[in-house]
Amino acid sequence: MTVRLSVPQSAKRGDVIEIKTLISHQMESGFRRDAFGEVIPRDILKEFRCVYDGQTVFRAELFPAISANPFITFHTVATVSGELEFVWTDQNGVVTRETASIEVT
Amino acid sequence: MSMITPDRRGFVLGGAGALVVQLVPIPLRAEPEDLERAVRESFPGKTYQEGRVTLKIPVLSENGNSVPLDVEVDSPMTDEDHVTSIQIFSPENPLPNIAKFYLGPRAGRARVATRIRLADSQRVLALAEMNDGTLWAGYAKVIVTIAACIDLG
Amino acid sequence: MTLRAVIASLIGAGVLVFTITGVVAQSPTERAIDDADLKSGYDFQSEDTRALQDDDFANPGFLWVDKGAALFSEKAGKNDRACTTCHTDTVRSIKGAAARYPSVDEKTGQLINIEQRINLCRERHQQAEPLSYESEDLLAMTAYVAHQSRGQPFNAKTDGTAQSHFEAGRDYYYARKGQMNLACHHCHEWNWGQMLRGDRLSQGHGNGYPAYRFEWQTIGSLHRRLRNCDKGVRAEPLPFGAQEYVDLELYLAWRASRLTLETPSVRR
Structure with missing residues (x-):
């Protein structure tokens, strides 16, 4: 799984920062059929969350209507220097994690 | 450009002129009741009013596989007054739920962007629940066109 | 030469009908589309699609460029070498290399494209198994290599040892094929800018490939796109990596050579 994160390297305490995430995943909807007419089984990421400063600051439940290679932009308040953790969980509970650090002054 | 109806879609999916016969009918559209049921499941017993939610989707989308969506809720996002969830619903997709945020x-700001799949032209619904329990709605009407040269695998 | 195209009736079943008098396909030594009119596929996309291509973070093609960059410096094969063992920024740099492809391999005399060059390198220098066409890894590496030429115009050699391939590619381009009896130029030279159902016909340049297509919901090679074109005119598509397609790639590179490479591009 390839992940791309856009997190500011630094911010002032209290600033609202924009975070962008992109992950490679086909998000197979379960509504498509193959060349033989067989339904292609659903295979999607079900959940995304961002944990920062000990709290889940943003969480998303994803459905088959999320495009392949999910792109999500959200915001959070810069509170402390440290790591933001990004966690994607697929329908079988398989987890992809990535972190980014931020310096808050 | 005309709206593409589901009947025509089966035709168009055949590419430039091939006739595709779909032998097994599969439910490709959610009925509006499905949408209502999905909303009730998310927000039991609640009614919503239009306002505070700005849902932006381009009016014309050239492929339903990847449609940009941007939703923002008018809220100070303080401990006292904030959004707790934003949920996106489709009246025309096979499933009424698109995403729940x-x-x-x-968060500091109640704004989320993503890219979504739309099976057809439709009016997408965004609902935002506030910490005071009120529910607000915003809509975006989208026309989804389909390409002429389609890769049939 | 008389060329008369009476064009583009969209009839109910979605068939584009061309009525054509006169014959085409004398050896063009000049490009059929004036330089001033030359347009990338980018110019035929909606504003939102163009914006996504222009966004070097959100453009999903970069997932493959990133992956390709990682693979490029990963050791592979019996020789325990990575691509970066031979190719650095200063030694045998791959910057600008993709703009010179397809290119004749000196050892075999074959015209090869980037995908095939990557596999030749694996075979000769890494003693690694070739990657299969359209596999995630080959797409990623091709996207990475092509991206190193983004912004550069095509500059592939069409004379000397490449000339026969160039001519074969041109002949393929102008050959009618399939149940619709159409050649490439019927859409992409005579009718670009016209509507074909919901689509505006492009000039059919390959300068954005591998490209992320919404239709595919993934990145794909130029050969995948060429196979789609063949299927679109109801012709039997050739296998991935077919010599005819590589020759055609050279002709396409020549006819697009005032355009710059865009990999990874985003198309509908």
Whole structure:
């Protein structure tokens, strides 16, 4: 799984920062059929969350209507220097994690 | 450009002129009741009013596989007054739910962007629940066109 | 030469009908589309699609460029070498290399494209198994290599040892094929800018490939796109990596050579 994160390297305490995430995943909807007419089984990421400063600051439940290679932009308040953790969980509970650090002054 | 109806879609999916016969009917559209049921499941017993939610989707989308969506809720996002969730619903997709976003005062700003799949032209619904329990709605009407040269695998 | 195209009736079943008098396909030594009119596929996309291509973070093609960059410096094969063992920024740099492809391999005299060059390198220098066409890894590496030429115009050699391939590619381009009896130029030279159902016909340049297509919901090679074109005119598509397609790639590179490479591009 390839992940791309856009997190500011630094911010002032209290600033609202924009975070962008992109992950490679086909998000197979379960509504498509193959060349033989067989339904292609659903295979999607079900959940995304961002944990920062000990709290889940943003969480998303994803459905088959999320495009392949999910792109999500959200915001959070810069509170402390440290790591933001990004966690994607697929329908079988398989987890992809990535972190980014931020310096808050 | 005309709206593409589901009947024509089966035709168009055949590419430039091939006739595709779909032998097994599969439910490719959610009925509006499905949408209502999905909303009731998310927000039991609640009614919503239009306002505070700005849902932006381009009016014309050239492929339903990847449609940009941007939703913002008018809220100070303080401990006292904030959005707790934003949920996106489709009246025409095979499933009425598109996404559910959960946020709070730590978000600072109630704005989320993503890319979605739309099976057809439709009016997409965004609902935002506030910490005071009120529910607000915003809509975006989208026309989804389909390409002429389609890769049939 | 008389060329008369009476064009583009969209009839109910979605068939584009061309009525054509006169014959085409004398050896063009000049490009059929004036330089001033030359347009990338980018110019035929909606504003939102163009914006996504222009966004070097959100453009999903970069997932493959990133992956390709990682693979490029990963050791592979019996020789325990990575691509970066031979190719650095200063030694045998791959910057600008993709703009010179397809290119004749000196050892075999074959015209090869980037995908095939990557596999030749694996075979000769890494003693690694070739990657299969359209596999995630080959797409990623091709996207990475092509991206190193983004912004550069095509500059592939069409004379000397490449000339026969160039001519074969041109002949393929102008050959009618399939149940619709159409050649490439019927859409992409005579009718670009016209509507074909919901689509505006492009000039059919390959300068954005591998490209992320919404239709595919993934990145794909130029050969995948060429196979789609063949299927679109109801012709039997050739296998991935077919010599005819590589020759055609050279002709396409020549006819697009005032355009710059865009990999990874985003198309509908």
